[in-house]
Amino acid sequence: MNFIDVMALIHPALAVAVVFPIIGMVVNFAWQTRQRRLQTAEAGGKSKIPPVVGQEHVKLGRWLTGSVVGVTLIALAYSIYFKGVFKDLTPEKTPQAIFIILIFLATLASLFFLYRAKPPQKLWRGVFAVLTGMGIIILGFQEGVFRRGYEWQVSHYYYGVTAALLMILSLAIVPDIYKNKNWRIAHIVLNCVALVLFFGQGLTGARDLLEIPLSWQLEYVNKCDWKNKVCPTSQSQQSINYSVASQGFPLDLGHH
Ligand code: HEM
Ligand code: HEM
Structure with a gap:
């Protein structure tokens, strides 16, 4: 394998070895949190499920958001660097290359501040969530990114970006999920969709690996x-x- 092929492996390897195990744990705790709530909601209901499952779900959920956004940015960085403006960089293309680097840094900074925004800071949670999401979308528009627009229904790119945006939203609304039942229901529904998308990522990602040849x-x-x-x-x-x-x-x- 050449250097470029090894670089291409980083994203799928991290997705399989890091992101998917976290998804498994987050979903397991989500299921237990839900079951516990249903069991204790019954009149005089008791549950054998310990109360910490909710906290464990959120603790790992916070890691999940970071890891999904992380692998997404790694995939985009690879495509833009090896197939976009950075390939055969000319003086005319330099401003665009600088713009892309700045958007990358701004996206990472927004995610960092989204993690730091504490519960009462509703406005800031909103602002940094929108900025992080916008960063991913702007980077996704760049040359070199394979979006499979002619077959968007089975596009690894569109599934992945949607899933990443849903993870950012989950992180941004954590205090609201605790406080408000509607947000909680919305969280469950949206993240069941995310779960289907993650399954789709396993499928479409494996397909793309089959389709893309080694550089030589x-x-x-x-x-x-x-x-x-x-x-x-x-x-x-x-x-x-x-x-x-x-x-x-x-x-x-x-x-x-
Ligand atoms: C595949 C991803 C996810 C799924 C399927 C999922 C699903 C669920 C479910 C079913 C519940 C239980 C709701 C109830 O008790 O009625 C829940 C609770 C919650 N989730 Fe998630 N979730 C996911 C990811 C995340 C992420 C990434 C975060 C935040 C970073 C998060 C934050 C929360 C919070 C704060 C609660 C409330 C916990 C509690 O009541 O103790 N979730 N989630
Ligand atoms: C959490 C799961 C995943 C997310 C959010 C995700 C997201 C993305 C995104 C946004 C791209 C950018 C497309 C481009 O730049 O061309 C991409 C590319 C890619 N991903 Fe993933 N991915 C995930 C899992 C996987 C898995 C499990 C595999 C393989 C086993 C995989 C294989 C690939 C490959 C080969 C590419 C480059 C080729 C292409 O664009 O189709 N991904 N991914």
């Missing part, structure tokens, strides 16, 4: 006709090269 194979794989699912043999190479070029086939680095 790219030149050859790009000669394939993805529509008709054929690759050139040595004899047919020239004619396929010609037909791909004449169709204006979108040769995106590693994508099709």
Whole structure:
């Protein structure tokens, strides 16, 4: 593997080895918190589930937000750095590159301050949550990011960004979930959606790993006709090269 391929592994490896185990723990505690509430809500109801499950859910939930936003930013940084303006940087593109670096730093700073905003600071929680989310969206618009717009229903990018935004929202409304029943219900419904999206990330991420070739194979794989699912043999190479070029086939680095 070349350096660029090893770099491409960082995001999926962290998602599998760090983020998904945390999701498992957070969901387990969420389920217990809910069951405990239902059991104790019954008249004279008692529950064998200890009361700490709620606190454990939130403690790990806070880690989950950071880790999901973290892997999202790593994926975006990889794509923008290796496939966007930073590749073949020219003086005209430098301001855009600086802008991107500043947005990255601002996004990280916003997330940091969102963690720091204490319960009464409703306004600041809102402001930093919106800024963190906006940072991710602006970075997602950059050149090099593969959004799969032609098949957005199964896009790893759109699922991932939506899930990250839902995690940011959860972190921002923690005090409201305790105080207000409507927020609590909203939290459950939205994060059940997030759970489905996370499952989708496992699926679409694994698919994308299958589709993206190693860097030294790219030149050859790009000669394939993805529509008709054929690759050139040595004899047919020239004619396929010609037909791909004449169709204006979108040769995106590693994508099709
Ligand atoms: C996949 C992700 C998540 C799911 C499925 C989920 C689901 C739930 C459920 C079912 C409850 C119990 C509600 C009840 O007792 O009626 C809950 C409570 C709560 N969640 Fe989450 N949640 C997730 C992530 C998060 C995150 C990331 C945070 C914050 C950083 C968070 C903060 C809270 C808080 C503060 C409570 C109230 C705890 C309590 O009543 O003691 N959750 N969540
Ligand atoms: C919490 C879970 C995950 C989130 C939030 C997430 C998010 C993202 C985002 C936002 C991108 C940016 C797209 C781009 O820059 O081109 C991306 C790319 C990528 N992710 Fe994930 N991801 C997650 C899990 C996974 C998993 C489990 C795998 C593989 C096993 C994976 C494999 C990839 C690959 C190969 C790319 C680059 C290619 C592409 O854009 O399709 N991801 N991810």
